[in-house]
Amino acid sequence: MRIVLTGGGTGGHLFPLIAVANKIKEKIGPEAKFLYIGSGAEMEKSVMAENGIPTKHVLSGKMRRYFSMQNFTDVLKIPIGFLQSLWVLFGFMPDVIFSKGGYVAVPVVIAAWIYHIPILIHESDSIPGVSNQFLAKFANRVAVAYPSAEQYFSREKIALTGNPVRFQVTDGDAMMMRSQLGFTTSKKTLLVLGGSQGSQVINEAIVKILPQLLYNYQIIHQTGEKNFNEVLAGAAQHGIKAGREGYYAVPFLNANQLRDSFALCDLVISRAGANFISEIAANGKPAILIPLENSANDHQRMNAFALAKIGAAFVLEESNLGQHLLFEKTEKILSDDNLRGQMIERVKTFYHPNAADVIANGVIELAGM
Secondary structure (H helix, E strand, O other): OEEEEEOOOOHHHHHHHHHHHHHHHHHHHHHOEEEEEEOOOHHHHHHHHHOOOOEEEOOOOOOOOOOOHHHHHHHHHHHHHHHHHHHHHHHHOOOEEEEOOOOOHHHHHHHHHHOOOOEEEEEOOOOOOHHHHHHOOOOOEEEEOOHHHHHHOOOOOEEEOOOOOOHHHOOOOHHHHHHHHOOOOOOEEEEEEOOOOOOHHHHHHHHHOHHHHHHHEEEEEEOOOOOHHHHHHHHHHOOOOOOEOOEEEEOOOOHHHHHHHHHHOOEEEEOOOHHHHHHHHHOOOOEEEOOOOOOHHHHHHHHHHHHHOOOOEEEOOHHHOOHHHHHHHHHHHHOOHHHHHHHHHHHHHHOOOOHHHHHHHHHHHHOOO
16 A cells, blocks of 8 residues: 655644554554655654655745745746656555645645545644645545534535544653653643744743743743744843753654653643644643734634633734733633633543544545555
């Protein structure tokens, strides 16, 4: 069985692809051969290499909703990427395509359709992206994570599966993480996540209130590679050194570190990407969600308010991210055990533990196995 994985090169696309690929490996064994086709981004290469999946990359054009000279050059990339996709698929000739969407998936899925290769696409967000709405026309099946996304696709193709979550980020060891970081049992712990590439907005907001936070709490802070040194410098201006005084800053948490950090923490402050929301839900953690202001289709904001609507999370807009408000919301959740318990129970309803298994079965069935 030969399977091509494709999708945009962020953690929100890559980690669900890996979760489903792992399930397929469990079911099929070494007979399952994978190839990832992406944009050539470094994160794609490293994530796939860690999981033993070879990669190929094709040119892909991103159509922005605002004026940019890159729109003109990217238009030229689309036909080239399509021809490259035809060539790569001809060489590998998969039995099935599993796509997470994003502009890089467009030439791959269309090329697969021309070769009559079965296609399953998955939409993570509450409001589908433009790419997946377009690619659904070529797909045999469409899996969605939110009921609100169903209206955008053909009823004959659709299945509500939830978001697949990597098994490596659940069932962590809180005691081991506490010991490694030198954290105490007398203070609650915050986990700050700005997405797989970090968030300057969240980093700056946290650094501004670090002294107040650290007076009562401990912090695990994933900063992103490009913002790491800036965060360290900002903390140092407050006389705080990362790795001491209950503050642990790191550019990126790998799956094992993230799993144990989830187990240890009492509250997550995070972007509202579908993948992070699913992982927060899988670990049953209350959250303060800060949606990316310019996310495609405003999907992060819609994801966040889907949780806020049932009391599973608090939402703070970037434009309203004053240091007093963020500190106030953090205090409100961590000082109220009853509120935190309610949020934990409600956020768990967004976790679909069988999502990866159901999608893997769909991929295998389409491949004719």
